[in-house]
Amino acid sequence: xxxxxxxxxxxxxxxxxxxxxxxxxxxxxxxxxxxxxxxxxxxxxxxxxxxxxxxxxxxxxxxxxxxxxxxxxxxxxxxxxxxxxxxxxxxxxxxxxxxxxxxxxxxxxxxxxxxxxxxxxxxxxxxxxxxxxxxxxxxxxxxxxxxxxxxxxxxxxxxxxxxxxxxxxxxxxxxxxxxxxxxxxxxxxxxxxxxxxxxxxxxxxxxxxxxxxxxxxxxxxxxxxxxxxxxxxxxxxxxxxxxxxxxxxxxxxxxxxxxxxxxxxxxxxxxxxxxxxxxxxxxxxxxxxxxxxxxxxxxxxxxxxxxxxxxxxxxxxxxxxxxxxxxxxxxxxxxxxxxxxxxxxxxxxxxxxxxxxxxxxxxxxxxxxxxxxxxxxxxxxxxxxxxxxxxxxxxxxxxxxxxxxxxxxxxxxxxxxxxxxxxxxxxxxxxxxxxxxxxxxxxxxxxxxxxxxxxxxxxxxxxxxxxxxxxxxxxxxxxxxxxxxxxxxxxxxxxxxxxxxxxxxxxxxxxxxxxxxxxxxxxxxxxxxxxxxxxxxxxxxxxxxxxxxxxx
Ligand code: DCP
Ligand code: MG
Numbered sequence: 001x002x003x004x005x006x007x008x009x010x011x012x013x014x015x016x017x018x019x020x021x022x023x024x025x026x027x028x029x030x031x032x033x034x035x036x037x038x039x040x041x042x043x044x045x046x047x048x049x050x051x052x053x054x055x056x057x058x059x060x061x062x063x064x065x066x067x068x069x070x071x072x073x074x075x076x077x078x079x080x081x082x083x084x085x086x087x088x089x090x091x092x093x094x095x096x097x098x099x100x101x102x103x104x105x106x107x108x109x110x111x112x113x114x115x116x117x118x119x120x121x122x123x124x125x126x127x128x129x130x131x132x133x134x135x136x137x138x139x140x141x142x143x144x145x146x147x148x149x150x151x152x153x154x155x156x157x158x159x160x161x162x163x164x165x166x167x168x169x170x171x172x173x174x175x176x177x178x179x180x181x182x183x184x185x186x187x188x189x190x191x192x193x194x195x196x197x198x199x200x201x202x203x204x205x206x207x208x209x210x211x212x213x214x215x216x217x218x219x220x221x222x223x224x225x226x227x228x229x230x231x232x233x234x235x236x237x238x239x240x241x242x243x244x245x246x247x248x249x250x251x252x253x254x255x256x257x258x259x260x261x262x263x264x265x266x267x268x269x270x271x272x273x274x275x276x277x278x279x280x281x282x283x284x285x286x287x288x289x290x291x292x293x294x295x296x297x298x299x300x301x302x303x304x305x306x307x308x309x310x311x312x313x314x315x316x317x318x319x320x321x322x323x324x325x326x327x328x329x330x331x332x333x334x335x336x337x338x339x340x341x342x343x344x345x346x347x348x349x350x351x352x353x354x355x356x357x358x359x360x361x362x363x364x365x366x367x368x369x370x371x372x373x374x375x376x377x378x379x380x381x382x383x384x385x386x387x388x389x390x391x392x393x394x395x396x397x398x399x400x401x402x403x404x405x406x407x408x409x410x411x412x413x414x415x416x417x418x419x420x421x422x423x424x425x426x427x428x429x430x431x432x433x434x435x436x437x438x439x440x441x442x443x444x445x446x447x448x449x450x451x452x453x454x455x456x457x458x459x460x461x462x463x464x465x466x467x468x469x470x471x472x473x474x475x476x477x478x479x480x481x482x483x484x485x486x487x488x489x490x491x492x493x494x495x496x497x498x499x500x501x502x503x504x505x506x507x508x509x510x511x512x513x514x515x516x517x518x519x520x521x522x523x524x525x526x527x528x529x530x531x532x533x534x535x536x537x538x539x540x541x542x543x544x545x546x547x548x549x550x551x552x
Pocket of ligand 2: 113
């Protein structure tokens, strides 16, 4: 097993402190290749310095640095026999994972270009060609490609975006509009795969194996046709990626953005070549934290290096996390189509300028309840567990849950329970409220379930109707990345709802680390490394631990 050589410690260059200040919005998105990264980082640093967000980011950074140091120390302590043992474990696991490789399906990932911004431009053509962002001074949802040249991007506070690009035009968000266009795109997707999987308003996965065979067209031709059709129906452009699995298809759709496509052929050699130099951050589920840890502890920067350092990964991570990393190294991903009715939860959330104005907070909660209710009714779903997510002015993330005796789906019922949860926390200054509903009225086969049949986990949740002792932090994600509810990177395509989209789960390890930061006393009982599909709490504690990635 090779040595786990680590990059030099992340100590900041005191002359250029901004170089080590990375946030989700200093990470490049499509269309940001030529950006003066140093200038953006310096501006972001200078404008954030001293803010609560900044303090929180620094706290996280310090924690990650410490985690890296600890893990490096653990690597250094591994004896020669430990190392050869874990190398054998890794080799065996790699063979087992390789045996699961399925190259029989063709997956297409489609992602609309600068979606909200493009919709707004359709509505107001005078915006065309001018740098614009959707959102406001506190936060922007997206920026068009003209604005991206200045380093402006989604999840960036608007006041920083304006500093980077003084000409920037701001357009307020209008979710009804985006939902309308999203529905139009889905009608097109349906023609190519009736069981397509929507991952967010602007993004979907389609299994195009059948349509390619039936029409005797190549996957590239189908992708081309689908994109043309989306454009004809909506006036909007999109990009597509084609690959033998969903994980790779998503990576591929970003390669030729905007208005482009990339096809990765369905053969092992092509996949391995593609993966060999792919930066790990391109993979869904690997965000800033995981990237820092893998790079800082093991010197892993490309997907291929996951295999080279497999022994160390098996030594230091739980089996599920190590499996995830090794399968990334092999370019493996999901190829099956889960039952549509596997949807486990629906959620949405809103970020706004921090406020302690109770009337305003109630109003936000009412809007979220209404949106959630509409989405549930569209799907014919009712749920029993309602979870409230809050982010305080100082960026602390809290979650409170309650499980009801009966299933609910109306705006009034949702709001009623949400208000109880919120009131128990007030007075408080908040910058984000989210609502999630789960425990639907059907089992995994789509049958109606019996609400009186309580699982132990249900009992634990319902036993705490106040929600006071329930910290579902990890279930919902923590104060991470783009700060949305946490879902399985590409499995849980269920959250398909307004602001709560795919960009939620930027990081596999993040929630684990940051939950510690938030002083949650986690019960490390679930070793799945994935979101708990039933949203259930562990059996012996008041705290849900869904992501358990490190070995104790
Ligand atoms: N979105 C958001 N907040 C974020 C990220 C995205 O509200 N932090 C919204 C606005 C986007 C839409 O979701 O328009 C789709 O997200 P994408 O990540 O696909 O970004 P875009 O479609 O805007 O741009 P791209 O061309 O890179 O896909
Ligand atoms: Mg998009």
